[in-house]
Amino acid sequence: MNELVPGGNTPLPTGPLTIRVPGPFDVSALVTDDTGKVRGDADFVFYNQPTAPGARLSGDTLTVNRPGLRPGATRLTLAISPSVPDTPLGHLPAPTLLVTAPDGRPLARFTPPRPTRETVLLLAELYRKGPVWKLRALGQGYADGLAGVARDFGVEVLEEEAPAQAPLQGRGELRDEPPPTWTRPTSARPPTDPLTHYLDLVNSTRATAGSRPVSLDARLSAAARAHATAMAAQRRLAAEGKDGVSVHQRVTTTGYAYLTIGEHLVSGPRTPAEFVDYCRSDPEAGRTLREPSWSETGLGQATDPRSGTVFWTALWAHPFSSDGLHRTATDVITLTNSERAGAGLPPLSPDPLLTTAAQAHSADMVARAFYSHTSPDGREPWHRAAAAGSTRRSIGENIACGQRSAAEVVRGWMNSPGHRANILKPGFTHVGIGFAGGGAAGTYWTQLFGG
Numbered sequence: 001m002n003e004l005v006p007g008g009n010t011p012l013p014t015g016p017l018t019i020r021v022p023g024p025f026d027v028s029a030l031v032t033d034d035t036g037k038v039r040g041d042a043d044f045v046f047y048n049q050p051t052a053p054g055a056r057l058s059g060d061t062l063t064v065n066r067p068g069l070r071p072g073a074t075r076l077t078l079a080i081s082p083s084v085p086d087t088p089l090g091h092l093p094a095p096t097l098l099v100t101a102p103d104g105r106p107l108a109r110f111t112p113p114r115p116t117r118e119t120v121l122l123l124a125e126l127y128r129k130g131p132v133w134k135l136r137a138l139g140q141g142y143a144d145g146l147a148g149v150a151r152d153f154g155v156e157v158l159e160e161e162a163p164a165q166a167p168l169q170g171r172g173e174l175r176d177e178p179p180p181t182w183t184r185p186t187s188a189r190p191p192t193d194p195l196t197h198y199l200d201l202v203n204s205t206r207a208t209a210g211s212r213p214v215s216l217d218a219r220l221s222a223a224a225r226a227h228a229t230a231m232a233a234q235r236r237l238a239a240e241g242k243d244g245v246s247v248h249q250r251v252t253t254t255g256y257a258y259l260t261i262g263e264h265l266v267s268g269p270r271t272p273a274e275f276v277d278y279c280r281s282d283p284e285a286g287r288t289l290r291e292p293s294w295s296e297t298g299l300g301q302a303t304d305p306r307s308g309t310v311f312w313t314a315l316w317a318h319p320f321s322s323d324g325l326h327r328t329a330t331d332v333i334t335l336t337n338s339e340r341a342g343a344g345l346p347p348l349s350p351d352p353l354l355t356t357a358a359q360a361h362s363a364d365m366v367a368r369a370f371y372s373h374t375s376p377d378g379r380e381p382w383h384r385a386a387a388a389g390s391t392r393r394s395i396g397e398n399i400a401c402g403q404r405s406a407a408e409v410v411r412g413w414m415n416s417p418g419h420r421a422n423i424l425k426p427g428f429t430h431v432g433i434g435f436a437g438g439g440a441a442g443t444y445w446t447q448l449f450g451g
Helices: 145-151 193-206 218-234 249-254 272-281 283-289 322-341 354-365 381-387 404-412 417-423
Strands: 002-004 010-013 017-020 025-032 055-058 061-064 076-080 097-098 106-110 118-131 132-142 258-267 296-303 311-319 395-401 430-438 442-450
Touching: 002 010, 010 017, 010 442, 017 272, 025 055, 025 061, 097 395, 106 132, 193 272, 193 283, 193 296, 218 249, 218 258, 218 296, 218 311, 249 258, 249 311, 249 430, 258 272, 258 283, 258 322, 258 430, 258 442, 272 283, 272 296, 283 442, 322 417, 322 430, 322 442, 354 395, 354 430, 354 442, 381 395, 381 442, 395 404, 395 417, 417 442
Parallel strands: 002 106
Antiparallel strands: 010 132, 017 061, 017 097, 025 076, 055 061, 076 118, 097 106, 118 132, 258 311, 296 311, 395 442, 430 442
8 A cells, every 4th residue: 555645646546446534524526627627516526415427425435436527527636624614624633545446455545744724625636647547645725715725626716805825735835825915114125136035035034043045046946937837827736737747857857956855836925025925924834944954945936817826936955966865875774773773673784785776766766757666667676676686585665755854754654554564674684775856756765675
């Protein structure tokens, strides 16, 4: 079973799927086409309208028969809201999405970062890419409830007053904020170059938090502009454009390689200063703005000519280096051995051949856009270890995607029973670590064990 992180995706088998979200939640679904917009009321599935072509809701369980969806449907987005209206999701247990194959086999599980004030959460989407259907984990929340969801999916919402902020939380900071009334001190006059002003504001904020300054990188800014343009073209915030290209793939296309990366996707602010003001005022966005590990940044914006909404992409990164990769791998091994020591087990030793195989697999997952222990050509972990020259008799593998640090990835593996079992297996004596940046999820990790 795949343990997904926000932005992660996995291919789906043919046949009806069963999707459950246990707990005090109302489940609903929206059926859309390539525009990402609904065609009408029949495209909503919820407790008062539990059936639509190809989809049936019963309690906390949604059954989806993809060939039966209405003509032109290419995406089904799953949303949850509290069973008791107006209850913030942060007051409830963390939701967990469970996806089951037609034969009852568990396919995927996704528990998003714990929401706070949001009252609606987009958990995941089923989407068609060519002939293949995939599942993508989202974790995007709306503080203004169904009104925010309606706006993003093409329903006109008329409000006499400025709507409440509607943060859209995903991997990194994915934010959806209606154009607010922004204020700035009358004495503040930005310089001619908006990017220079943006950088000054960013570094001033980082200095107050004790974080090192960042510098502008032209490649990050080019990728940010390309992604902002893609979002403006489809009139909604998204980690992936209609062309199927993710924000991280736009970064690697420019030739920029990174060890860690973060992003803000925002709509609403009109100037770089207003964008930074928003980041300062939002707790989650503010943490990313002040994150000490970043050393470079890029900013891009684009305006939807139909609505006038300005879409922003800010990228934060630390560039790749061989020394940095070695430090990252060493940190993973150190944290892994700390977990083994706590269980009374001897430490794992670094193995250069396992490292070669692990690094090649992470790079392959980015290059060929897949996330699996089995390569597209059918090779398994033991095949890859042998190809790298390893003669170890016992081989095990952990993979992960989307995590931004060694601590985060080891913590995620330890919270998953299957991955934890590999880390704490007494028979393993050696390990190799692989890491690559890019792809849909942004980061891909491989931990290859041998004994």
